[in-house]
Every structure is written in C-alpha cells, then in structure tokens.
Amino acid sequence: MDDGAELTRDRFLRGSDRGALWISQPRRGYRAGVDPVLLAASVPAKPGQSLLDLGCGVGTAALCAGWRVPGLRLAGLERQADHAALAARNAAENGLEMEVVTGDLTRMPDALRQRQFDHVIANPPYFRRDASTRATVPAREAAMGEETPMAAWVAAAARRCAPGGTVTFIQRVERLPEILAGFTAHLGSIELKPLLPREGRESQLFLIRARKNGRAAFRLHAGLLLHSGAEHGQDRPDYSDLAEAILKTGAILPFDGGPKKDPVG
Incomplete structure (x- = not known):
C-alpha cells in the first residue's frame, strides 16, 4: 500500500492534558467516522481492565477507548x-x-480462544445483503455488508467476555430484533440507548x-441527541453539547443520564 496515495491521517480526539488521537485509514472504501467513537465512549472501562474489539478494522474504537482510559489493556x-x-501501526504511532x-470470529484464533476480557465491543457490518446493494469497493463491502450472521457476532462476543464483564455493540435500528434476541440468549442486564440524529427525527x-x-x-x-436544531443549515456539524464533548474530547457517553466525569480525570 502506497501510504501517500492510499491513506489519510485523521484526528479523532484531543485533550488538554494529552495529545490528539490520530488514525491512518484507507482513502477509499469504509472509513471510520463517529460510530466507533460513540461505541468506545459508552464502555464503562477502568484502568487496568481489558478490552477486545471484534472486527476492529484500523483500530479506531479500541484506540479511542484506550486514549480515554489510560492503562486499559487493548486487543x-x-x-x-x-x-x-494499520490497527497495530495506529496504536504504535499514538503511543498505545x-x-x-x-x-x-467464526474460527477464533488460538491467541484469543482461551481468553476472556472485561469488555468486548463490536461495530458489526450494518447491512444484510439479502435486503441491500453490495458496495463496489471490496474493503467497504467487507466492513458494511454482512457475511457473518449477527448471531455469530453476539455468540463470539459473549464467549470472550469474562463473568460480570460487558458486551457493547453499535448497530442500525432495523437490526434490533435479531441483535436483541442474541443478547437475550447469551447475556443479561441488557440496556438500550437510541442515538437520535435531531429532535423529532x-x-x-x-x-x-x-x-x-x-x-x-x-x-x-x-x-x-447528536445534533442541535431541526435541520442542518450550517457549514459545520452542529453537534449537541454532549455529542461534541464525546466526539472531540473523549467524554463518557452515559447510558442513564447526562454528562459524567471521566473516572481517570
């Protein structure tokens, strides 16, 4: 891969007491956006715990979690x-x-098969290909078009999760019935947090x-609520205050209320 032609280097988080998180990713095909940042921000991780990202791509979600929680052991x-x-390279370049x-994940490698983690996260492909059109770029299709059934993603995540640990997914609303069925079969204490594009949407x-x-x-x-206002009318993302803090400075995404202080300061 010719880095100059094929990759971009994008900033995802920044902080007053730490450097920014920079992610190199392919210029074409699937590109990480806000979804992995939101996923990482919702994980109740603490320093010294472990986190596994299934289908980690170039490492964005796991590295966002590791950036926010120093001492979190990432895989x-x-x-x-x-x-x-690229995920390994991004980790090294960010000092993580x-x-x-x-x-x-359907043929779990030996390096992970016998291990369990405090937190398991996943951003599985959003689209079932029996109800959608394939992407023309192979890398984007691999990230967005489902080949492995959702049930297999949930089962793999549950097996790799330690007792008392958490499993967190981000997904499209049309997949809720099947993903909820999988979570119910393998896990407990289920919590659901809708992501609202704008008021009234x-x-x-x-x-x-x-x-x-x-x-x-x-x-x-x-x-x-991700965006302020009824519709987009400015040349900027117009995120809500909480969404802005989550996406730009690594604030926690609370499931059950307003902003919370990061436990690591």
Whole structure:
C-alpha cells in the first residue's frame, strides 16, 4: 500500500492534558467516522481492565477507548490483514499498546480462544445483503455488508467476555430484533440507548450493552441527541453539547443520564 496515495491521517480526539488521537485509514472504501467513537465512549472501562474489539478494522474504537482510559489493556481481532496491520501501526504511532490478531470470529484464533476480557465491543457490518446493494469497493463491502450472521457476532462476543464483564455493540435500528434476541440468549442486564440524529427525527442507530451473567431487568434509556436544531443549515456539524464533548474530547457517553466525569480525570 502506497501510504501517500492510499491513506489519510485523521484526528479523532484531543485533550488538554494529552495529545490528539490520530488514525491512518484507507482513502477509499469504509472509513471510520463517529460510530466507533460513540461505541468506545459508552464502555464503562477502568484502568487496568481489558478490552477486545471484534472486527476492529484500523483500530479506531479500541484506540479511542484506550486514549480515554489510560492503562486499559487493548486487543483487536480483524480478518483483513491490511487493516489489522494499520490497527497495530495506529496504536504504535499514538503511543498505545494494542494486541492485534488477524483472523475470523467464526474460527477464533488460538491467541484469543482461551481468553476472556472485561469488555468486548463490536461495530458489526450494518447491512444484510439479502435486503441491500453490495458496495463496489471490496474493503467497504467487507466492513458494511454482512457475511457473518449477527448471531455469530453476539455468540463470539459473549464467549470472550469474562463473568460480570460487558458486551457493547453499535448497530442500525432495523437490526434490533435479531441483535436483541442474541443478547437475550447469551447475556443479561441488557440496556438500550437510541442515538437520535435531531429532535423529532427517528433513531437510525442504537447502542446496546449487556453483562455476562447479568440478572437486572431490561432497560430502555433516553436517547442521545447528536445534533442541535431541526435541520442542518450550517457549514459545520452542529453537534449537541454532549455529542461534541464525546466526539472531540473523549467524554463518557452515559447510558442513564447526562454528562459524567471521566473516572481517570
């Protein structure tokens, strides 16, 4: 891969007491945006704990979590070897340690098969190809078009999660029935957080979190409003205050209320 022609280097987070998080990613095909940042911000991780990102791509979600929570031990599984190599490179260039394993979650590599993690996250492909059109760029199709059934993603995440640990996914609303069925079969203490594009608009995405061996009742939380105003009318993203803090400075995305102070300061 010719870095100059094929890659861009994009800033995802910044902080007053730490440097920015920079991610190199392919110029064409699937490109990480706000979704992995929101996913990472919703994980209740603490220093010293471990996190596994299934289908980690170039490492954006895991590295956002590691940037926010110093001392979080990171691992990622990615089936595309070039993306896995970029994830390892991004970790090194940002001064973060991340173990990146190349492989398929349906044939879990030995390096991960016998291990469990405090937190498991995933941003599975959004689109079922029996109800959508394939992308023309192979890398984008691999990231956005489902080949591995959602049930397999949930089962793999549950197996890799330690007792009492959390599994968190971000997904499109039309996939909620099947993903909720999978979470119910393997996990407990399920919580759902809709992501609302604007006031009065239907949710298109949601975050779902559960605990291994959890027993609490299902909770449907108030949605997170991503943008201010009824419609986009400016030459900037016009994020809500909380969304701006999450996406730009690594603030926590709370499931059950307003802004919370980061436990690591």
